[in-house]
Amino acid sequence: MNIKEFKGVYVFVEQREGEIQRVSLELIGKGRELADKIGESVTAIILGYNIKDKADTLIHYGADEVIYIDDKILEVYMTEPYAKALTEVIESRKPEIFLIGATAIGRDLAPRVSARIHTGLTADCTSLDIEEGTGNLLMTRPAFGGNLMATIVCPDHRPQMSTVRPGVMPLFEKDESRVGKVEEFKINFSKEDVNVEILEIVKEKKQKIKIEEANVLVAGGRGIGNPEKFELLKKLADELGGLVAASRAVVDAGWIDREHQVGQTGKTVRPDLYIACGISGAIQHLAGMEESDFIIAINKDPEAPIFEVADIGIVGDINKVIPALIEEIEAV
């Protein structure tokens, strides 16, 4: 493999029923930053049916070029046709870096594609950078149960491929004046490319709470004392236009639903403001929130590790601090 032939940063854009998933836009933004460092361009690849009109949005969010593959067979995600399409694009275009969101679809698709093109895959990354000198992609992810962060490189194969957790990378500032190239890529699908039949799609009835998209999160841990205290946290979150999040301890205790969980086995979030209430700051929790722009920690133990990542630390009892905060905000 002559790795010098491989150029550009490529991002797989996931759409569901025509709706572009936010993680894909985050990755275009990150791809933009990486591409600028190595003097190359960003290509977004979108697969689906009647999806050409999505191209402009991808360019506004930082792509230089959009490749779309439009086929009825791609209307709903199926592993085989999607893996075949991405493999053909990669074999033909030879990208240097290839990024996929670590969603249910991305986690299914990425390993199959990487095996077909004989390159490595670093799954579930929480940070990406370019190594000075070599120009290799530094792919960082939690390892050994989240007790350390491992940085992985793929020096001898291309593309350097990684799946990235939703909510970790900041969005590129949308610019509607950006223009770029849009190109259709044709694939000849055959009956053999479809080895499953979708009989029915059952949508989850429950309204999904997307804490990874909130600007403000008020997160509760075991220190809040009991599940009813989440009402108090919700009140503060409502005052600030945010949502309630949680540590795993309280999710495991059944105090709140799993979709609120932040951390290594929960969601990765990067809000403008993260208020940690009665959370000790275990490494597995920090892995999901330490990139937040501003962190306020409230904990009665001055030695709690959460204070090491906090911008403001309040040593106190949440039963006193939170009502006081709400009162102050209401008085403004």
Ligand code: FAD
């Ligand atoms: P605790 O560690 O019990 O902390 C409670 C804190 O509240 C203490 O610091 C205490 O001083 C404070 N406190 C008590 N009373 C008050 C009060 N009245 N006012 C103010 N402060 C008070 N954890 C996650 O959160 N997310 C994950 O995704 C995750 N994944 C994991 C994956 C693995 C493989 C493993 C092994 C663990 C994982 N954990 C995860 C668990 C993690 O190690 C911790 O056990 C968990 O984060 C602790 O939750 P906590 O901070 O709510 O509780």
